[in-house]
Amino acid sequence: MTVNELAKKSVLYRRNILKYIVGANAGHTGGSLSCIDILNVLYNNVLNVTPETAKSPTRDRYIQSKGHTVEALYVVLADKGFFPQSDLETLCKYKSHYIGHPTRKVAGVEQNTGSLGHGMSLSVGTAISAKLDGLTYRVFTLLGDGELPEGSNWEAALLASHYKLDNLCAIVDKNTLQISGPTADVCSTDPLDKKFEAFGWSVRQVDGHDFQALTDAFKALPFEPGKPSLIIANTIKGKGISYMENQLKWHHGVPNKEQYEQALAELSE
């Protein structure tokens, strides 16, 4: 997709994220809005997976470690035709498969996540399997900057470079806020690039809302042969809705009727 097409998609995705969160009266609004442009580029310009190839052994895998921003994943999967858009009207409703974290009961979801710090190990195992079988598929995992203190991430990061997994790409949605406050205050992970480089990764930083920069970064994979790649995507929590941007309370805040209308108005501009 072109940058213009991607931009239009992101407007649609943001509108849908809010629509279904309002419908469910629950959801992780701010984080879904910070990572949606990354998912947009991944599913529309990078991953070789479609509903028809969802079980193909050679498909690229996307594993969402920051499972709580599942609304972003659901709206993209629906748009790509993995399931009917109307299914999302059941989000978080009694007996719905569309729960508040990724589950394999939903078509297109690769792994059940939700507890933080699990996506990296799952991705490393999947990437090792590709190497063992001589397959060229790639494995992508999206992490939040707030989940990086989970030690399991670093166990997996060590092993990824040990096995030279240049078919693995981790993306950090660095929106700098987590539920209790700024990530820098809760448990600083900076300088993140230096830490991952010390663990044997090749690292690039991009503006996580710049479609061209994201596309270019993904096209440049692997950044170095024989090394896993890390994209630090600098993002804005609540991106796209003026009153939500960089505001902690929108971590899992749900807009009321007026706020929702204002958000939709901003998204149609």
Place this chain on the structure above:
Amino acid sequence: MGEISTVVDKKAQANLDVFSTTLQELAATDKQILAVTSDSRGSGKLVPFGQKYPAQIIEIGIAEQNLVGVAAGLASTGKKVFAVSPACFLTARSFEQIKTDVAYSDNPVKLIGISAGVSYGALGSTHHSLHDFAALRAVHNLIIVAPADNFEAEQAIRLAAETEHPIYIRFGKKPMPLLSEENQEFAFGKGRIVNEGDDLVLVATGETVYPALQAARQLDALHGIHATVISMHTIKPLDYDLLATVAAKGCPILTVEEHSVFGGLGEACASFLLMNGFRNRFNIMGIPDEYTVTGSQVEIFNHYGLSESGIAEEGLKLINA
């Protein structure tokens, strides 16, 4: 009745050794078989496996959470993954990865807990797994198995390789004699009767089945008491049909396990029996709620009565209660 079918097996191996040789046999013809280890190929008896099949062993390093998460990722691609680590760490350090990455996502990892129970003896409580049945029983979508002898160990591994859902198998490292030449049927969820009698039922699992069988022999020889002995190798799903059948005899039931008396085989049996109207006299033998006495596995077994004479004594007490 009461005739003992125990075979004194001079070739008795540790179940862990049987695991190793069986896995090598499977790997020879099935290249999807992978052993994944956390610096545990020595203690897991996987050195020969690694030498023979270097492309089928994945070393993770000492990082049990990562071991299980990586194993789940591998299994999701169709690999037949045996994740091998000391039972104490595998089922505690990586409990959440077992719960989420393996069981909840239904990635068919074969979790192999080595040197289980108090196999590590005097190394102490950090190295004991007396919680694994209790913890894992509460996790949905997980088969839990504790083979008693070499026959069960081999069968469990062969079946696990073809099982498309998560499974946990724990092994000890003490040589285990064959329990029976007669009953050579094995299926997960089906207890194995290794002795029959109408005066007492001993329901044991793993490495306590053999002393339970010896206790049955002693009770027969010294007291003319005839005990049924069941190797309840599958803790979950538990063989409720078999339990109901033996409970219907009306005789006392004594369970025996190398596990805390809380949350393991005994309590699983007790809850089934109580909820289904059985009022047999009943007791649970296992490790009490304390840090164990220091000693070898055998010394710890003897200390807590998980021995021929200890089990026989408890059986008598229950009969005469």
